[in-house]
Amino acid sequence: METNFTISLDSIAEVNAFANMIAHFTSEIDLSSGRYIVNAKSIMGIFSLDLTRPLTLTVHGKDELEEISSAIAPYLKK
Numbered sequence: 001m002e003t004n005f006t007i008s009l010d011s012i013a014e015v016n017a018f019a020n021m022i023a024h025f026t027s028e029i030d031l032s033s034g035r036y037i038v039n040a041k042s043i044m045g046i047f048s049l050d051l052t053r054p055l056t057l058t059v060h061g062k063d064e065l066e067e068i069s070s071a072i073a074p075y076l077k078k
Contacts (some may be wrong), residue, residue, distance in 0.1 A: 004063055005057040007031075007075040009046065014075070019043040021071055028060040029068070 006075030009015045020039045021073040022029055033055050040057060049055060054077045059068055 001060075001062050002040045003059045003062070005017075005059075006054045006077040007057050007072060008054050008077050009051050009075065015021055015043060015046050015051070018072075018075055022068075025064050025068055025071075027068065030058045030059065037048060038039045047067070 001040060007018075019041060022033055031035050031040040031046060031066055032038070033049040033051075036049055038048060040046070057072065059065055
């Protein structure tokens with residue numbers, strides 16, 4: 001099962017905080033922009049994406065979905 005969220009990361013500080021927060025989860029989590037997909041736990045991977053556009057966060061599985069949904073709330077695209 002995959003669940004997608006649209007998020008935005010508008011600053012270097014947000015990218016650092018996001019990657020550190022996501023790293024605490026054991027689920028496989030990807031971030032994508034266009035056709036590029038990176039591990040959401042990789043700061044370098046995140047910086048390789050086009051951060052001026054909304055990003056798609058994909059959570060694989062459902063074990064931690066509720067916790068991840070709560071944790072990413074500040075980054076959700078409105």
